[in-house]
Amino acid sequence: MERxxxxxxxxxxxxxxxxxxxxxxLSALSITVNEMECVYEYVLYEGDTxxxxxxxxxxxxxxxxxxxxxxxxxxxxxxxxxxxxxxxSGDKFDFKAPRSGMYKFCxxxxxxxxxxxxxxxxxxxxxxxxxxxxxxxxxPINVKxxxxxxxxxxxxxxxxxxxxREARHRHTNESTRKRVIFYTLAEYLLLACxxxxxxxxxxxxxxxxxxxxxx
Amino acid sequence: MxxxxxxxxxxxxLSSVAQSLRFDLQSGHTKCISEDIKSNxxxxxxxxxxxxxxxxxxxxxxxxxxxxxxxxxxNYHYGELVxxxxxxxxxxxxxxxxxxxxxxxxxxxxxxxxxFDWKSGVAAKDWSNxxxxxxxxxxxxxxKKLFDTVSSIHxxxxxxxxxxxxxxxxxxxxxxxxxxxxxxxxxxxxSVAGLQLWHLKTFFxxxxxx
Numbered sequence: 001m002e003r004x005x006x007x008x009x010x011x012x013x014x015x016x017x018x019x020x021x022x023x024x025x026l027s028a029l030s031i032t033v034n035e036m037e038c039v040y041e042y043v044l045y046e047g048d049t050x051x052x053x054x055x056x057x058x059x060x061x062x063x064x065x066x067x068x069x070x071x072x073x074x075x076x077x078x079x080x081x082x083x084x085x086x087x088x089s090g091d092k093f094d095f096k097a098p099r100s101g102m103y104k105f106c107x108x109x110x111x112x113x114x115x116x117x118x119x120x121x122x123x124x125x126x127x128x129x130x131x132x133x134x135x136x137x138x139x140p141i142n143v144k145x146x147x148x149x150x151x152x153x154x155x156x157x158x159x160x161x162x163x164x165r166e167a168r169h170r171h172t173n174e175s176t177r178k179r180v181i182f183y184t185l186a187e188y189l190l191l192a193c194x195x196x197x198x199x200x201x202x203x204x205x206x207x208x209x210x211x212x213x214x215x
Numbered sequence: 216m217x218x219x220x221x222x223x224x225x226x227x228x229l230s231s232v233a234q235s236l237r238f239d240l241q242s243g244h245t246k247c248i249s250e251d252i253k254s255n256x257x258x259x260x261x262x263x264x265x266x267x268x269x270x271x272x273x274x275x276x277x278x279x280x281x282x283x284x285x286x287x288x289x290n291y292h293y294g295e296l297v298x299x300x301x302x303x304x305x306x307x308x309x310x311x312x313x314x315x316x317x318x319x320x321x322x323x324x325x326x327x328x329x330x331f332d333w334k335s336g337v338a339a340k341d342w343s344n345x346x347x348x349x350x351x352x353x354x355x356x357x358x359k360k361l362f363d364t365v366s367s368i369h370x371x372x373x374x375x376x377x378x379x380x381x382x383x384x385x386x387x388x389x390x391x392x393x394x395x396x397x398x399x400x401x402x403x404x405x406s407v408a409g410l411q412l413w414h415l416k417t418f419f420x421x422x423x424x425x
Contacts, residue, residue, distance in 0.1 A: 029236070029333065030249045030311075040237035040328075102237070121236075145357050152364045159371045163251075166378055173382060177389045184396040188403050195407045199414055206422060 028160040030057065030118040031107075033070060037117075038106040043097045045125050049150070050074075050103065051094035051157060054119035055164035057171065070115060071108040077101030090165055092157075097123075118164040120157055124150045235332030237265065240279065242327070243320035247313050250333060253374075254309040258335035260292075262316070263299030265328040273298055277327055280317045286310035306335070337367040 031037050043050060056070055072091065074083040076098060085091045087110075097103070107117050126146045240246055252258055264277050283292035283302055287310070292302035296319075306312065318327055340363065346356055 028250065030251075032247065038239065042237075141354070142357075145354075145361070148361060149357075149364075152361060152368065155368055156364065156371075159368065159375065162375060163371070163378075166375065166382070167251075170378075170382055170385075173385055173389065177385070177392070180389065180393055180396065184400060187400060191404060191407055195411050199411055202415060203418060206418070206424070 028118055028120040028164060030116050032114050032116050033107045033109045034114045036106060036108050038104055039119075039121075040102050040104055041121050041123065042102050043100050043123050046097060046100045048097045048100075048123050048125045049094060050097050050121065050123050051092075051154065052105075052119065052121035053090070053092040053157060053161040053164075054107070054117055055090035055161065055168055056088075057116045057118055057164065057168050068111065070117065071110065073106045073108065075104040075106070077103065090161070090168070092161060118167075120160045122153055122157055124153055126150060235261070235330050237328055237330050240316055240318050240327045240329055242276070242318045242325045245315055245317045247315040248331065248333070249311045249313040250335065252306040252309065252312050252335050254306055256336045257303070257305055257339045258312070258333070259301070259303045259339040260314060260331070260333040261299075261301040262314075262329060262331045265330050267328065276321050276325055278318075279327065279329060280319070281314065282317075283312065283314045285312050303339075337363050 031039075041050070054072060069087040069089045071087065072083070072085040072093070073081060074093070074095070076082050078099065078101075080098075082098070082103070083093050083095050085093065105119075105121060107119075109115055127143055238246060238248075250258075260283070262279075262281060264273060264279060266273050278296040278298055279294075280296055281292065281294040281300065282290065284290050285306075285308060287308060289307075291304050291312070292300075292314075294300045314331070314333065316329055316331075318325070342356065342360065345351075345359065351359075
């Protein structure tokens, strides 16, 4: 009787361990990309959905226009390119992992100004019927719970994307405000200088000491 | 009771399964990863240098210096020339927290791979403790996790809404400021032109040309 309960407990542990291994969490991290920055993420099961997003958070731009964007290249452990985004200032991606292993996510900055990229990568696994058949402790309800968890993860991912884009918009707005004020004041100054120059020049044309007869 | 011990042990073993981010670090270079953390939220980070030769110990040159700072410059964690480590703290101020990794310059230049796992907020919560305290079963634990996730999504929505409101106010202010400045520039232009005319007129009258 005692041994039976122990075995039961062991089975629960194994089952729980399987369940917990489905969870992959990453927070939205930012890195500064000078030319090329790569991060690696391990995918445990083949067929897992890898989803994520990235947003280029602009630095304080004063003179130039918007940064043309960076490229993202996702490479599978076999060396094939699984996903590419070119010249985007923010993008969402998701793909089904063709095999398990270490996937490489590379951000490439084609221009010389360093940019800060805020990214989020999530690897999600939902146990399917094949796993259900193998382990009798895996309830169909756990599949539903895993699906629910994946759906909530996608909401969280979207929120992180929106938050990063909001930060980017805020940067752009603040720099616009500063630029408006600066350019307007510069315009006034320039106008005043131009008109003073005009007056001084005309006075000089009419002054007796300098070529009176020219006029 | 030992069955429950086994349960906790399995849970403990699994929480240390690497589910993390990896990046390369050249000797002499610094790489910084930053994250926006809200105040009063728990954050946990674990880092280690990956040993590419299994079975052999890591050479002495493969050690990193780590520093975790807040956006105000307060130092939260410092590890000098370590192979692995972890940090956990409750964020006192909200803002961008930066974890910087640095490898000292060496000849020949060596490339390290660092495994880094940084969780904050809901993901940082220690579920093994919750399970231990309540003696709750698996399903309930999973549902508790889902509930926590939903609460954090809800809170995040409020935060986003607030930020959007602030930005809208900023935009309205910029808009009205631009309108005022354009009007003012028209006034400046007209007044400068008027001044010029008046000044030149008196000048020519004085010179008896007009």
